[in-house]
Amino acid sequence: MIELTNITKTFQTDKGTLTAVDSVNLSVRQGEIFGVIGYSGAGKSTLIRLLNGLEKPTAGTVTVNGQEISSISGQKLRNARQKVSMIFQHFNLLWSRTVAENIEFPLEIAGVAKEQRKKRVLELIELVGLTGRENAFPSQLSGGQKQRVGIARALANEPEVLLCDEATSALDPETTDSILELLVDINERLGLTIVLITHEMHVIRKICHRVAVMEAGKVVELGNVLEVFQSPKQQITKRFVAQITESGDSIETVSKLLSQFNTGKLIKLIFVGDRTEQPILSRLIRNFDVEVNIAHGNVSHTKGGAYGTLILHIDGKPELINQAIQFLHDEGVKTEVLTHA
Structure with a gap:
């Protein structure tokens, strides 16, 4: 055109x-x-x-x-x-x-x-x-x-x-x-x-x-x-x-969240399209013996689909935390470890 x-x-x-x-x-x-x-x-x-x-x-x-x-x-x-x-x-x-x-x-x-x-x-x-x-x-x-x-x-x-x-x-x-x-x-x-x-x-x-x-x-x-x-x-x-997306990704927000947790890992998840509507977190909690807290999150909608970010604090045995993170990765969720608490 x-x-x-x-x-x-x-x-x-x-x-x-x-x-x-x-x-x-x-x-x-x-x-x-x-x-x-x-x-x-x-x-x-x-x-x-x-x-x-x-x-x-x-x-x-x-x-x-x-x-x-x-x-x-x-x-x-x-x-x-x-x-x-x-x-x-x-x-x-x-x-x-x-x-x-x-x-x-x-x-x-x-x-x-x-x-x-x-x-x-x-x-x-x-x-x-x-x-x-x-x-x-x-x-x-x-x-x-x-x-x-x-x-x-x-x-x-x-x-x-x-x-x-x-x-x-x-x-x-x-x-x-x-x-x-x-x-x-x-x-x-x-x-x-x-x-x-x-x-x-x-x-x-x-x-x-x-x-x-x-x-x-x-x-x-x-x-x-x-x-x-x-x-x-x-x-x-x-x-x-x-x-x-600034409210969930800014340095100030992440720094504040890091100061709240002394153990476990702080994980940033990015969901795209249909993934924003899947019960991935409920399966994570059901399948792994770890404690999961939602620290921050938001979802934006575009013409091509939804885009969401979520920051989780996952606590428990190190090997189980790593398995839980691998599960998220295998489910097609982009993951980023923000820090080792």
Whole structure:
């Protein structure tokens, strides 16, 4: 669906040449929700602007659904942009227009007949859950409602790709979750390909199928979200994953737990996918004459399945402790001995 081949984008500044995107290769599949995560200055916003032709690459090609966006201009580019819509962090609504008029605006520009426009607007208002608010002005809406208007407007011309540039960063956590659920519903109902730019791992975890991690203009890590959660390779990726799992893995937490136990072993377990739902601990306690205490744990859910971490204190005879740890390993649970108490 989307192919970025050796994409580089540079800008000339007072301090010289700035490389915002550096030799990036990416492929986004039809119908998936693809996340791009990075801190400020990583190049992710420039990357998303390359996808709809708002920026031209200095080198490389951008292809969307078979059309090379990076090499067209004028009317061809304007036509292509109708199939690649975008929603923004700060909504970008027309404040003098009602909800319905905001959604209708791109249809007016496209020359769609008035009767068709009205019908399409009503469909979109229902789709995004704003029935009854069609005559309200943006100043009368909550942040979440404003973003729903932005989403409906972006869908007006039936795009093939929806780009989301920090679309939930201005929202509170509860509203963020409702918008993410709406994006998932749209993705599943319409088969729409979504590319989502964010600096929040919670957003990636909740709705994305795959993720690219950007740093200094480069994609430093790429993979299925569950795999990235399970085994982050780059230091920056580990920092993002820690946004979700930090409470059980931080040095402070582990140090505190170590100070509580004078014997036995402290074991960190990582469960992935179906393993989070298996009664492995009950079998461990039943089969081995050891004392097992759950010291800390949490479970995160991704589109690809669940990912859980659990810290256990296992006490008893050394040989039985080792057998119990081997049992966990044999059951497919990744284990790490944090210390010998």
